[in-house]
Amino acid sequence: MEENNQKPRLRFKGFTEAWEQRKLGEIGTTYTGLSGKSKEDFGHGNAKFVTYMNVYSNPIAKIEGTENVEIDNSQNKVQYGDAFFTTSSETPDEVGMSSVWLENTNNMYLNSFCFGYRPTEKIEPYYLGYMLRSETMREKLIFLAQGISRYNISKNKVMEIKISLPKYEEQVKIGNFFKHLDNLITLHQRKCDKLVNVKKALLEKMFPNNGKNVPELRFSGFTEAWEQRKLKEITSVITKGTTPLDKSGTGNINFIKIENINPSSGIIESVSKITEEEHNGYLRRSQLKENDILFSIAGTLGRVSLINKGILPANTNQALAIIRLKECDLNYIKTFLKGKAISDFIKRNPTIGAQPNLSLEQVSNFEISYPGDTEAHKIGVLLDSLDHLITLHQHKLEKLKNVKKSLLDKMLV
Numbered sequence: 001m002e003e004n005n006q007k008p009r010l011r012f013k014g015f016t017e018a019w020e021q022r023k024l025g026e027i028g029t030t031y032t033g034l035s036g037k038s039k040e041d042f043g044h045g046n047a048k049f050v051t052y053m054n055v056y057s058n059p060i061a062k063i064e065g066t067e068n069v070e071i072d073n074s075q076n077k078v079q080y081g082d083a084f085f086t087t088s089s090e091t092p093d094e095v096g097m098s099s100v101w102l103e104n105t106n107n108m109y110l111n112s113f114c115f116g117y118r119p120t121e122k123i124e125p126y127y128l129g130y131m132l133r134s135e136t137m138r139e140k141l142i143f144l145a146q147g148i149s150r151y152n153i154s155k156n157k158v159m160e161i162k163i164s165l166p167k168y169e170e171q172v173k174i175g176n177f178f179k180h181l182d183n184l185i186t187l188h189q190r191k192c193d194k195l196v197n198v199k200k201a202l203l204e205k206m207f208p209n210n211g212k213n214v215p216e217l218r219f220s221g222f223t224e225a226w227e228q229r230k231l232k233e234i235t236s237v238i239t240k241g242t243t244p245l246d247k248s249g250t251g252n253i254n255f256i257k258i259e260n261i262n263p264s265s266g267i268i269e270s271v272s273k274i275t276e277e278e279h280n281g282y283l284r285r286s287q288l289k290e291n292d293i294l295f296s297i298a299g300t301l302g303r304v305s306l307i308n309k310g311i312l313p314a315n316t317n318q319a320l321a322i323i324r325l326k327e328c329d330l331n332y333i334k335t336f337l338k339g340k341a342i343s344d345f346i347k348r349n350p351t352i353g354a355q356p357n358l359s360l361e362q363v364s365n366f367e368i369s370y371p372g373d374t375e376a377h378k379i380g381v382l383l384d385s386l387d388h389l390i391t392l393h394q395h396k397l398e399k400l401k402n403v404k405k406s407l408l409d410k411m412l413v
Contacts, residue, residue, distance in 0.1 A: 006018040006019045006020075006021065006164065006413060007019060007413065008410060008411050008412055008413050009410045009411075010407070010410040010411050011166075011170070011411060012170065012173045012174075015166065015167070015169075015170045015173075017166070017167065019164040019165060019166045019413050020164070020165045020166075021162045021163075021164060021165075022162065022163060022165055023159065023160055023161065023162050023163075024117065024158060024159045024160075024161055024162075024163060025156075025159030025160060027119055027120060027121045027123070027165075028083075028117050028118055028119040028120050028121070028159075029117070029118055029120060030115055030116065030117050030118075030155050030159065031076040031110075031115065031116045031118065032076060032110075032112075032115055032116070033049075033076070033109065033110035033111050033112045033113065033114050033115060033116065034049060034069070034072075034075055034109050034110065034111060034112045035075070035112060037069070037112065041069060041070060042067065042068070042069050043067070043068055043069075044068055044069075044070070045068050045069050045070035045071060046068075046070070046071055046107065047068070047069050047070060047071040047072070047107035047108070047109060048066040048067060048068055048069065048105070048107070048108055048109070049066060049067060049069050049108065049109040049110060049111055050065065050066055050078060050084065050099075050101065050108065050109070050110050050111060050114075051065050051066065051067055051111055052086060052111045052113045052114060053065065054066065054099065055084045055085075055086055055097060055098070055099040055111075055114050056086055056094070056097045056099075058099050059098070059099060059100065059129045059130055059132070059133040059182075060099065060100055060102055060126070060129050060179075060182070061084065061099040061100065061101050061102070061103075063103050063105070066108070069109060071107050072109075075109050076109065076110065076116060077107065077108060077109060078101050078105075078108040078109060078110055078116065079101070079118065080101065080102060080103065080104050080125070081100070081101070081102070081118070081119060081123075081125045081128075082100070082101045082116050082117065082118050083098055083099070083100050083101075083116070083117040083118075083119075083128055083129070083132060084098065084099045084100075084101065084110055084114045084115070084116055084117070085097070085098050085114060085115055085117065085141075085153070085155070085158060086098075086113065086114050086153075087113055087114060087115060087152060087153055087155070088113060088147075088150055088151060088152045088153070089145075089150070089151055090149075090150060090151070091151065092142050092145035092147075092151045093142060094151075095141060095142065095144070095145040095151045095152070095153045096138075096141030096142070096144065096145070096153045096158065098129070098132035098133060098137075098141075099129065100125050100126070100128055100129035100132070102125055102126075102129075115155045122168055123165070123168075123171065124168060124171035124172045124174075124175045125175070126172075126174075126175025126176065126178065126179050127171035127172070127174050127175035128175075129175075130174070130175065130178045130408060130412070131163060131164070131412055132163075133408070134408050134409070134412040135405075135408065135409050136412065136413065137161075137163065140161050141153065141158065141161070144157045144158065144161075164412070164413035174411060174412070177407075177411075178404070178407075178408070181400070181403070181404050181407070182404070184400060185397065185400045185401060185404065188393060188396050188397045188400060189397055191393050192390060192393040192394055192397055195386065195389055195390045195393060196264065196390060198386065199383065199386050199387070199390065202217070202382075202383060202386070203335070203338065203339045203340060203383070204216075204339075204340055205217040206218065206379055206383075207336065207339055207340070207341060207369055208226055208369045209340065209341075213225040213226050213227075213228075213369075214226060218371075218375070219375060219378050219379075222371065222372075222374075222375045224371070224372065226369045226370060226371045227369075227370055228367050228368070228369060228370075229328075229367070229368050229370050230364065230365055230366065230367060230368070231323065231363060231364055231365070231366040231367075231368055232364035232365065234325055234326060234327050234328045234333070234368065234370075235323055235324055235325055235326060235364075236324050236325070236326040237322060237323070237324035238321060238322070238323055238324075238360055238363055238364050239285060239286065239321070239322050239360065240286065240297065240316075240317075240318045240319075240320060240321050240322060240360060241283060241285070241286030241315060241316040241317045241318055241320065241322070242282065242283055242285075242286065242317060242318055243317050243318065244274050244278055244283065244317075245278070245282075246274065246275060246278060249272045249273055249274075250273060250275065251273040251274045251275035251276065251278070251279075252273065252275075252276065253273060253274045253275065253276060253278070253279040253313050253314065253315055254271045254272075254273065254311055254312075254313065254314035254315070255271060255272045255273060255274045255314070255315050255316065255317070256268055256271050256288070256294065256305075256311075256314055256315070256316045256317075256320065257271075257272070257316070257317060257319065257320075258296045258298075258299060258300050258303055258319050258320060260272075261294065261296070261303050261304075261305045263300075263303055264390065264394070265387060265390060265391040265394060266303075266304050266305040266306065266334075266338075266387065267305070267391060268305055268307075268311055271311070271314070274315060278315075279313060279315050283315050286315050286316055286317075286322060287313070287314075287315055288307050288311075288312065288313075288314045288315060288316060288322065289307065289312075289324065290307060290308060290309045290312060291306065291307060291308075291324075291325070291330055292306075292307040292322050292323065292324050293305070293306055293307075293322075293323040293324075293325070293330075293333065293334055293337065294306075294307065294316060294320045294321070294322065294323075295320065295321045295323055295337055295363065296319060296320055296321075297319065297320065297321045297357055297358040297359075297360075297363060298318065298319040298355060298356070298357040298358075299319060299355045299356065299357075301346045301356055301357075301358060302337075302338070302342060302343055302346050304334060304337045304338050306330070306334050321358075321360060321363050323337075323363070328368075328370060328373070328376065329373055329376040329377045329380045330380070331377070331380025331381060331383070331384045332370075332376035332377065332379055332380035333368065333380075334380070334384075335379065335380055335383045335384070336368055336369070337366075341367070341369065342366060345366065345367075346358065349362055
């Protein structure tokens with residue numbers, strides 16, 4: 001930043017002027033959300049209101065994030081270009097989350113846990129929406145949070161905050177840029193969600209359900225009934241690990257916990273470490289091998305991951321069962337463990353104590369619906385390929401979000 005933080009580090013060609021610093025209260029006015037309402041007033045009526053979660057979750061509020069309420073002309077109505085701020089939260093980091101309304105709608109109100117802000121000078125609304133969510137602005141809002149068990153923010157204090165305003169033409173360029181970037185992020189999110197839904201549908205249709213011995217959907221040329229086999233019949237090892245005595249997290253052996261396994265892709269991320277002495281000593285029983293399947297059996301149940309050569313040498317704790325096959329198609333079994341039959345078993349059978357858990361005996365007695373090896377291989381390859389495609393889109397999505405975060409920091413003061 002240059003000239004007392006009045007110029008961004010990155011800007012569009014042709015713009016060189018310093019940005020103007022203005023207090024929010026100098027260029028706009030505030031209004032309150034719905035007041036004097038009871039629970040019975042909501043859920044019906046010909047008017048709508050913008051929900052708290054809509055404001056909290058989106059820099060540009062969504063029309064889908066509104067709910068019904070009766071028309072009440074004594075209440076403040078929302079207009080195009082208004083900004084909203086949440087007034088309270090359980091943590092200071094979440095106070096003063098903002099959103100801008102870009103719809104032309106009649107009889108639209110704001111929820112009672114937010115306040116509205118209406119600019120009285122010309123400000124490009126997309127610029128306003130993204131600027132209010134910038135890291136610099138969030139730091140200013142978090143600083144104003146007051147409370148102990150619940151944190152609140154004063155709208156009068158918010159109005160004292162100074163914001164940076166470039167010329168309107170530069171505001172338009174910045175706003176449009178982030179609008180298009182958000183559209184791209186939304187597109188990738190939809191693609192990812194669609195693939196996840198396709199996978200969910202295939203997991204239901206490509207495996208037998210409700211005691212049947214054939215699936216609803218299968219590859220051409222396969223007609224034989226599937227057999228039921230217990231997991232212990234097709235494995236050479238079903239065991240689990242132990243919590244390391246050394247809690248320092250030092251060493252050169254990867255140590256895998258449930259939280260290291262991505263719940264959707266099964267990819268192992270950001271593991272901790274243990275020493276070789278522990279790995280080859282009292283944790284020897286849980287040394288992992290290539291193609292071992294990890295299956296979570298404590299706390300979060302049913303998370304599945306496959307051990308590849310790149311993560312080795314590695315070990316794990318007692319919250320993850322180690323499943324080592326001696327026969328049957330590996331990708332198929334890994335996929336089956338993610339499916340409805342196992343999730344239904346978990347719902348029926350977990351032992352509820354301080355946290356839900358499954359015993360190794362329960363895991364050993366999982367009933368696996370198994371076709372012939374050829375059909376199992378085809379199913380495993382198809383669903384494994386779909387997993388890789390989902391992971392690819394998730395990585396693209398995460399990369400775009402990181403790009404947006406970086407650009408917000410560099411393009412806004």
